[in-house]
Amino acid sequence: MLVCSRCGFRYPEEFRLRCDCGGTLFVEKNISGRFGENLRNHFDIRRYLSFLPVSEGHLPVIIPAITPIVELALDGVNVLFKLEYLQPTGSFKDRGTYVTIAKLMKEGLTEVVLDSSGNAALSLAAFSKAAGISVHIFVPALTSSGKLELLKRLGTELHVIDGSRMEVHRAAIEFAERRGITYVSHWLNPYFIEGTKTIAFEVYESAGVPDYVLVPTGSGSLFIGLWKGFSELKKMGEIDRLPHFVAVQASGYESLCKRSEEKSHLAEGIAIPEPPRLEEMRKILIETEGKCMSVGDAEIAEAIRWLWEWGFIVEPTSATVLAALWRLRKDGSVPEGSKVLLPLTGSGLKLTQGI
Structure with missing residues (x-):
């Protein structure tokens, strides 16, 4: 079932992008039983087929992976780097x-x-x-x-x-x-959000519930997907709290933070100043007691150099979350000892110059 985020009208699961009222849509799927009871015996995205609005007779031949998590003690917190840049085409x-x-x-x-x-x-x-x-x-x-x-x-x-x-x-x-x-x-x-929510399921199975989730945020497909995944786990009674969500945006293209005068040239993946799901993202920040962060190119360049030196060959958009974490630790917004999820969203093998 598709449900309008604005008026609540329900549609059958057909391919459509908006409600007749102009509102955006979410998939609503009733799951019986506990989370673990619905898992499939696969070690890729098909593990979560019971939670997805797909027909098993019409599955793509390219199959997204369950990506690794690298946990590092960094600047007083436990960081979970989720290596989404290792997906078949190099991104989440x-x-x-x-x-x-x-x-x-x-x-x-x-x-x-x-x-x-x-x-x-x-x-x-x-x-x-x-x-x-x-x-x-x-x-x-x-x-x-x-x-x-x-x-x-x-x-x-x-x-x-x-x-x-x-x-x-x-x-x-x-x-x-x-x-x-x-x-x-x-x-x-x-339906795109239904796919990105599976990252939350993987994180939960591998590392539990993080205290903070920092997400590169332009259109919000990953930000909203992660929230939806953790929310569904909570609805199923699998977890009792949601992480604090931090929307990390590129300077000059902010939609949730105050717009900066200087424009980022590095974070091309989130250079989206007018996302259509803006109201949903604002509600998520309120619900999770989260916040918006804006980072500029100098911070992004420093973060990507660190990531590359540690073997994470990602593109600049991915580095925005590390840049944001450094600032949040400096001002005390993320307490010492916190568990922090940083999804590394895209491969740097497509771009290795100009940084």
């Missing part, structure tokens, strides 16, 4: 794409449009190619050259837009409407 986006493609396959949709800063595009391009779905990808002209080259090699219809991330978003919508092609925005797609 594979989780959301997996559920999205399963839905598209079930409904027989064979041509779609997506706008992205890179990682979501790469993920959809790879999964769609394997599923026989044609893809039109809209990306900003400033997208890293490595990502653009990979998109070309995957055979997508690539539309490079000389404009801001929001202009790319609008161009994709206009193209989809003009051509009558299904638009699958990961910003709005309720």
